[in-house]
Amino acid sequence: MKPKILVTREVFDDVLGFLGEHFEVEANQGDAPFSADALAQRLAGKAGALTSIVDRIDGALLDRCPDLKAVCNIAVGYNNFDLAACTAHGVMATNTPGVLDDSTADFTWALILAAARRVTEAERYLRAGQWTGWKLKQFLGTDVHHATLGILGMGRIGQKVARRALGFDMPVLYHNRSRLPEAQERALNARYVSLDELLAQADILTVHTPYSPQTHHLVGAAEFARMKPGVVFIHASRGGVVDDAALVAALRSGRIGAAGLDVYEGEPRLDAELLKFDNVVLTPHIASSSEATRRNMAWLAARNLVAALRGEAPPNLLNPEVRG
Ligand code: GLV
Numbered sequence: 001m002k003p004k005i006l007v008t009r010e011v012f013d014d015v016l017g018f019l020g021e022h023f024e025v026e027a028n029q030g031d032a033p034f035s036a037d038a039l040a041q042r043l044a045g046k047a048g049a050l051t052s053i054v055d056r057i058d059g060a061l062l063d064r065c066p067d068l069k070a071v072c073n074i075a076v077g078y079n080n081f082d083l084a085a086c087t088a089h090g091v092m093a094t095n096t097p098g099v100l101d102d103s104t105a106d107f108t109w110a111l112i113l114a115a116a117r118r119v120t121e122a123e124r125y126l127r128a129g130q131w132t133g134w135k136l137k138q139f140l141g142t143d144v145h146h147a148t149l150g151i152l153g154m155g156r157i158g159q160k161v162a163r164r165a166l167g168f169d170m171p172v173l174y175h176n177r178s179r180l181p182e183a184q185e186r187a188l189n190a191r192y193v194s195l196d197e198l199l200a201q202a203d204i205l206t207v208h209t210p211y212s213p214q215t216h217h218l219v220g221a222a223e224f225a226r227m228k229p230g231v232v233f234i235h236a237s238r239g240g241v242v243d244d245a246a247l248v249a250a251l252r253s254g255r256i257g258a259a260g261l262d263v264y265e266g267e268p269r270l271d272a273e274l275l276k277f278d279n280v281v282l283t284p285h286i287a288s289s290s291e292a293t294r295r296n297m298a299w300l301a302a303r304n305l306v307a308a309l310r311g312e313a314p315p316n317l318l319n320p321e322v323r324g
Pocket residue numbers: 053074075076077078100288
């Protein structure tokens with residue numbers, strides 16, 4: 001008998017077909033997210049699950065799903081997993097690192113350019129029929145080239161963002177838990193600085209840390225107060241790393257020149273105040289969403305699940321202790 005699995009959200013048909021060769025699949029192609037209770041009910045009797053970032057996998061759920069052996073997130077971020085609880089229950093947990101770095105870095109640049117050069121604001125104006133002709137002082141933006149780029153969180157995605165800055169002739173400063181090897185710093189033309197210096201020096205500041213209790217509100221009122229007046233602030237990592245209420249206050253005070261945001265605290269319900277600012281570019285958590293990358297993420301998660309339930313080491317196992 002094939003092991004039973006749950007695919008919690010809509011995935012690509014070929015991925016579903018692949019999973020069907022290995023498992024008895026319960027799919028949710030209707031794509032409505034499950035409540036915590038519905039998720040526990042669906043997962044009861046399942047050996048594995050392909051999960052999304054909105055599926056909370058914690059001890060209370062795992063207590064109700066004793067047959068579960070693997071949860072495979074279609075995301076690099078996995079703060080929807082209580083990893084310690086997974087380990088305690090002997091459940092392998094996996095994510096999809098690597099395959100989305102370039103697409104996420106590309107999109108970060110889309111936000112940087114759109115925010116600094118007022119792309120979406122100008123488009124709204126044009127679409128509203130307000131354009132009466134060329135004006136010298138119309139939609140004056142902030143130059144991206146030669147500006148100092150500050151990167152908070154210099155993991156795989158932060159480094160890809162830095163590489164792209166080379167083409168814009170930008171000095172790059174970064175802050176991270178650990179420093180990069182010198183050769184890598186040289187290749188990226190990036191200089192390690194304290195958080196204080198990063199906040200004080202960056203003309204454009206972009207956040208690329210995962211969410212965890214340690215990074216909760218890493219950027220809050222005190223940090224916004226230390227940023228350069230007029231800073232272009234970009235956030236495409238995870239809701240909760242930034243204190244959105246403090247961000248709204250910093251926008252209101254005029255300290256922030258422009259912002260580009262792809263993630264929010266409590267998304268999809270975002271702080272309605274954010275909608276009021278013309279100098280903010282808002283997108284719905286799509287930084288990794290190119291056709292090729294979302295496919296690669298789903299395939300990688302599926303391969304992780306197949307390996308896990310075959311008793312092989314999944315390529316992206318987050319808690320290797322489980323395999324002993
Ligand atoms: C998306 O947000 C991811 O973590 O992959």
